[in-house]
Amino acid sequence: MRTAKSLGWQVKWVSNITDVGHLTQDDFADAGGEDRMEKALKSKEGEQFANVWALAEFYTQAYLEDWRRLNLLEPDVRPKATQHVREQIVMTQELVKSGHAYETPTGVYFDIDSKPDYGKLSGNTRDKLLEGVRDVVLDENKRQQSDFALWKKDDKHLMQWYSPWGWGFPGWHIECSAMARAYLGDTIDLHSGGEDNAFPHHECEIAQSESFTGKPFATHWFHVRFLQVEGEKMAKSSGNFYTVRDLVDQGYDPLAIRYALMSVPYGKPMNFTIQLLKDATGNVERFRECWRRVGAAIGTGPNPSTNPDLATHLGQAYSGALAAMCDDLNTSVAIAKVLEGAKAILRDPLDGSTARAATAYLEKVESLLGIAPEPRVAGAEEPSPDPLVGTKRVSQWINERALAKQAKDFALADSIRESLFAEGIEIRDTPDGTDWIRKR
RNA sequence: GGCGCCGUGCCCAAGUGGUUAAGGGAACGGUCUGCAAAACCGUCAUUCAGCGGUUCGAAUCCGCUCGGCGCCUCCA
Structure with missing residues (x-):
């Protein structure tokens, strides 16, 4: 469809x-x-x-x-x-x-x-x-x-x-x-x-x-074709079946479930395993990372180190993916093509112009395969820009960690990072300072 | 008994007659970092279950063998 x-x-x-x-x-x-x-x-x-x-x-x-x-x-x-x-x-x-x-x-x-x-x-x-x-x-x-x-x-x-x-x-x-x-x-x-x-x-x-x-x-x-599960026939009588809600309740990303199911073409027997689901998770994250980069770069001025040919590469990647889908819904190849584009987006810094091209690409990929929804669209309410974690806001924790790092108290710095991670906040140090993202 | 599918690197998997056998995961090495994370770069199948045949040429076609699986009951 x-x-x-x-x-x-x-x-x-x-x-x-x-x-x-x-x-x-x-x-x-x-x-x-x-x-x-x-x-x-x-x-x-x-x-x-x-x-x-x-x-x-x-x-x-x-x-x-x-x-x-x-x-x-x-x-x-x-x-x-x-x-x-x-x-x-x-x-x-x-x-x-x-x-x-x-x-x-x-x-x-x-x-x-x-x-x-x-x-x-x-x-x-x-x-x-x-x-x-x-x-x-x-x-x-x-x-x-x-x-x-x-x-x-x-x-x-x-x-x-x-x-x-x-x-x-x-x-x-x-x-x-x-x-x-x-x-x-x-x-x-x-x-x-x-x-x-x-x-x-x-x-x-x-x-x-x-x-x-x-x-x-x-x-x-x-x-x-029917799914197998962990190498065995999936059947109610043997009790070895996963349901979408079970997997989601266990913390697996629904989009990763989708990605995993698409990684094998519909006409081939597929063995659905937890390993496959884990393999899929990283690639779904990769598209989320693309959206983050685009969000940060949209509206910015020209950057000399951006890739001027990005739009062309993305166009080729998308065409390849569409052609693969037209070839009896070859989702394996379509995903491979679409990942080439994602890697191209992540390879070099974006500026306002390349970010626009990347946005258009991600939207088309989402329309075609449904594995790269724009995060802002997916969640209805806007998450707090600086949520409270425990007694302090994330920005305060990050400042505290920076001070600890300056004082070479790496044990304290790492423990702050770990406790934030436990709350679903992932710390990312960059040359321009420390960012954080919300892990799902 | 009838109908049908599959066997490609450690794992998933594309490729179904002809340049270097896609891509992902893992692993290892590297860039960055106090260490990480994320991202990126590099390495990773002279070989496609086995044997035989067709062909100038086969993972790809044909035959046989071995192995795994589905539908014809519940299941999606």
């Missing part, structure tokens, strides 16, 4: 929230088992919620909070599945009318034989799927076991709607077809998702939508 916008494209981005309960066994062949949300509600954690709607809302908010912390752009629309049940019912009705779906005593099912190219996205063919069918629930009423549910009849379900087939709830693929069409039309340009969704979910979306509209559903797809 950032790449498209950086290219000047007009984009409409829809990211949905699935707030209707999927079933524990809603694989392609059937939709059976217990409702996931109902199950969650019955768990210990679920006791705090009045009903499934409250539970869905709670996790929706948590999700949005993590989303923002990772500096992800906000989509144009965030539809909820529960707000589009009407469209889902209409689509299902039409699919029945046109012979792509049929009603059984338990629900409405899509007939995959009515869509000969079913499986074209994942490479699964109808016949191979039949061979691969494992111990799924057999439903005698379905024409074949690979047919998937569009509607489930169930008047006991916690979330239920009235339909031409009585009370029940939608199958777990139809929501996306309905929402995609509602906001993006019959054919969409780019559809993404996790690799686990390629089959069956996206395959079923294609079948439903194309059978309904008679047009191609999506012209481009990309599937993000």
Whole structure:
């Protein structure tokens, strides 16, 4: 999305929230088992919620909070599945009318034989799927076991709607077809998702939508590979997963999490490790340092030791990064290019003119990759220019330390530095005196 | 059983037929400093899991072997 916008494209981005309960066994062949949300509600954690709607809302908010912390752009629309049940019912009705779906005593099912190219996205063919069918629930009423549910009849379900087939709830693929069409039309340009969704979910979306509209559903797809964690598969059952909030609570920089996740291209399997996160932190800091230098130099007069070619170098670095992103979102190369620019900014002193060029560069890098937000913009309130630490202000501590240094009392000077550091204040001695920065 | 991915320096990783195999981290050496921190400079793979083949030429194509992993259950 950032790449498209950086290219000047007009984009409409829809990211949905699935707030209707999927079933524990809603694989392609059937939709059976217990409702996931109902199950969650019955768990210990679920006791705090009045009903499934409250539970869905709670996790929706948590999700949005993590989303923002990772500096992800906000989509144009965030539809909820529960707000589009009407469209889902209409689509299902039409699919029945046109012979792509049929009603059984338990629900409405899509007939995959009515869509000969079913499986074209994942490479699964109808016949191979039949061979691969494992111990799924057999439903005698379905024409074949690979047919998937569009509607489930169930008047006991916690979330239920009235339909031409009585009370029940939608199958777990139809929501996306309905929402995609509602906001993006019959054919969409780019559809993404996790690799686990390629089959069956996206395959079923294609079948439903194309059978309904008679047009191609999506012209481009990309599937993000799963993460491993510390060399192992990340799974709830094994408990070896990190959440964004856990990592942030442990003091890791959310931007470093973002950077680490971007350091491997989306299509490659990635092993997320704490080491990787630590490696990322320094580079995120490097961009913050760029902003500090720019802030200090903006508006100053010409400096003979500034690099007159800086603007040109930055232009090249940015072009390289943009080209890399255009090459199937090659984030590894894009980051490498963008770092070249950061190093160029830090190499030589800035003056008013080069600081302006650097600002423009940093803003473009932020737009493209989201790893270099301007610090002032990120924090709403302006931090105190000379905060109180313990009994004294930072400037007073620095003066005291300077006196100690003059008296060659380095033990005292170092202890002042260390206690400030413990409060998140990092001391930097420069030829022009002592500066400090607030470490996050 | 079906579909698919990966193996590049101590670690992460780009490169997928042709000048010196990007970049980051770590480490080491240096500039600066009372010492640090930050920043910068330098060093760090004649070699790309192994074997065989195609080619004037391969990390890149083909085959085999070894090793790791994913989807088709919960998971994101």
